[in-house]
Amino acid sequence: MTGGAPAGGPARGGSRMRDESAQRAANAEAPRIPNLWHRIGAMFVPYRGLISIAVALVLVNAGLSVLPPLLTQQAFDRGLFPVGGGGPDVPALARILVMMFVLAIATNAIGIAQSSLTARVGNSLMGDLRVRLFEHLQRMDIGFFTRTKTGVIQSRLQNDVGGVASTLQSMITSVVGNTVTVIASIVAMLLLSWQLTIVALVLMPVLVLVQRRVGQVRARIATATQESLSDMTAITQESLGVSGILLAKSFGRQQAESERFRAVNRTQIALQIRQAMSGQGFFALVSIIFALVPVGIYGVSAWLLTDGVELTAGTIVAFTTVQARLSMPLVGLMRVALDVQTSSALFARIFEYLDLTPAITPKAGARAVDRDRLGDVAFEHVTFRYSDAAPDAAPTLDDVSFTVRPGEMAAFVGPSGAGKSTIAMLVPRFYEAERGTVRFAGDDVRDLDPLELVEHIGIVSQDTYLSHATIAENLRYAKPDASDAELADACRRAAIHDTIAAFPDGYDTVVGERGYRLSGGEKQRIAIARVMLKDPAVLVLDEATSALDSIAERHVQQALDAAARGRTVIAIAHRLATVRDADVIHVVDGGRIIDRGTHDQLIARGGVYARLYSEQRSDPGRAGAGGPAGATGPAGSAGTMDPG
Structure with a gap:
């Protein structure tokens, strides 16, 4: 809390301190935690049964997701425009359309069941982590709490744990599901045309390298954002409690407290904007590349046809459909990779507290009081x-x-x-x-x-x-x-x-x-x-x-x-x-x-x-x-x- 010193000097000093605090937040680095991902993976062990069912559903759904383009090829080449010539084969087309309808119902039903399981596991993991952190803090010695602001502790317990919630859920299914979908799509593309597959995937390594660099930047911004959020929570806890309000009113410092909060809020807004925009350029690049890929596919298809390579209309339509469907899981994987890199900073902050050793610990084989x-x-x-x-x-x-x-x-x-x-x-x-x-x-x-x-x-x-x-x-x-x-x-x-x-x-x-x-x-x-x-x-x-x-x-x-x-x-x-x-x-x-x-x-x-x-x-x-x-x-x- 600010004191009752004369206005002017302290205000300028306080502003300088806030600027320094904001600069520290902007330069914040996540703590180094050994075996971080091994420890994160260990959190999933108690839920391996539910996760196994969820992964099985994901695999089934991912496998089914590549069938619609293949059915589309069959609808063209067997139903609408039979390869052997003649008019449309209505019975064959009807069977294919029924299969497409049943497939849509099945994939959506499986998707609902899988989402329910992942939400349950993800939120349970987050709850376990929050309780584990709370119980560990309960064991800390009094000295820890005299050195640490209550608002900072609350921020670790609420904001940091809440910040990893979506990542916990996406790690369960998005990685597995999107990976299987990508692999299945690439296999389907290779079956349709290996030449067109090369065209569709030639720029993927570049995207992976760019994604890693963007993820590192986002991780640093995430750490700075959480540090700033901790400052904001601490100020709120100090200033809006009964004691803080009485102190501010007693010294007429309400305006100074509002300015203190406003300064930290400005830092938080700036960091949130940076975090929101840090990956937008990358995903814009991804969208541009995926938009240009069909142009290359059609151009190479024309070149292959003039060179005597056999390509049917159904094959080209099916290939572009698979390629379009490939973009979603690929972008999903890249987004999860960015989120995981960002969340690693939050996990590191959480484990930093979990790794604190209380100054006073129970002795093994402690005796009962006489x-x-x-x-x-x-x-x-x-x-x-x-x-x-x-x-x-x-x-x-x-x-x-x-x-x-x-x-x-x-x-x-x-x-x-x-x-x-x-x-x-x-x-x-x-x-x-x-x-x-x-x-x-x-x-x-x-x-x-x-x-x-x-x-x-x-x-x-x-x-x-x-x-x-x-x-x-x-x-x-x-x-x-x-x-x-x-x-x-x-x-x-x-x-x-x-x-x-x-x-x-x-x-x-x-x-x-x-x-x-x-x-x-x-x-x-x-x-x-x-x-x-x-x-x-x-x-x-x-x-x-x-x-x-x-x-x-x-x-x-x-x-x-x-x-x-x-x-x-x-x-x-x-x-x-x-x-x-x-x-x-x-x-x-x-x-x-x-x-x-x-x-x-x-x-x-x-x-x-x-x-x-x-x-x-x-x-x-x-x-x-x-x-x-x-x-x-x-x-x-x-x-x-x-x-x-």
Whole structure:
């Protein structure tokens, strides 16, 4: 998103950045993927039965497609103008015409069946590829998503996969069908006249060479087009979400956002035009050549007849008919070849994502969590730095050690950027420690089953995410089979049930995108109720009240106190008053734990904690009080549903 800088400078800078982005898109090259076509071919293996039937139908249809010209020859030479002389042979002509009619019905019926099969296989392949990519992205580590725009990921998943749909279908039948038709047509032409066949095919090698060059150009344009489409999707996702709209309106940047989209759209239009026109000259050349071939056939036929070669009228008519029918499958093959070359760029982009290796992977033979030691969390000399940090940058965490016993509350406080939230992310193994060991229930988290590990950990952060669904559906995300009574009980413990019951639709109230129809305090308490439904042994609270006003914070803090009972709690806090009753408070600064103890002990010792606590008592605003949106939500008053 653009910021609120003065107009003028940033606009020019933004324009320059957009021009550079457009230039990068225009020069984009598809990633190099080893064994690309072997991997594409492997996608067809699960559907080999259906593909075999489809190919059989294609072969039958391709074989039948060369019969009409031969029947045309017979209609001329046996029915209308018998070679032996005399008038038309009406019975023979009638039989030939009936055969032509039956053949037309048969080929069309087979064509419908074949199209149905290929559509089924092609769309199933596309669906498989989309699901496979989605599932792989689900396994990627959190770091991947912090480095990659959501819109770019969506573009790979939707636009790139959708872009190969037609190619997947055409690869099944068009290649086989057109190849067989071309071969059968050439055989028929040779049977009719080998001399005329040479005339008809003499320029084909030239077309093949030109087609390869055009395909390479189209592949580069396709890659650039998809890169530009990714930029457009990213801008749309950023700017048209609720957060993006609020930011643009807050700074009066709607026009700047429209110009940003307009610039990327211009690049996309230019690339689409280039892609649409890149093969038109080639196909115009093909059409011209095929239009001139009959001229050559008639000229050579006249020359052969004057030279004493026996050619009947039926043979010439049948040959030109076959030659005309040859043009369609030949053009079809060339078009498929171009599409395949173009789609190879899209396949390469898809496989580039499929080849990404998650930074965190389950260990072979991972152990189950020891349920007798649930709630036991320990860091042993843990050092960590983010993957995108500079090589010489100081680590985010440096030799951090602590232990939290079952049922204890451990708080981590300190200045912003000290590394507190990173500690919260290492417990469920969302990131991997560079050195040292993170233990859960006595075991190294790297030795545990990741799914079972997170089953025992509940996280409540200041950035509460609610999907655009009902309150009940958001709650059941933690426990899909939860009964209405369980939902109500969890919400009562989170001090939100009465508020929900007062809404016109109760638990069936749709919360809006990211829960924007609720106040900040309401969203937080629903998130706490959701965690209660999960019933974890360890509760991680990451700045869970920092964006709330004092009234909303009091309600949420009461809900957090209820959620914490009987659980191990790891609390990350800016507001020191919210954790003063913790069993132990760890003071974090510069990635290290510089002090620890109870509230009274830390106050008595002075130091960073005592200074921060004194500052917050004298100036409550420094504790991180939230703004109006966080305190009251769009409706304008805490605890009130937005009537819209």
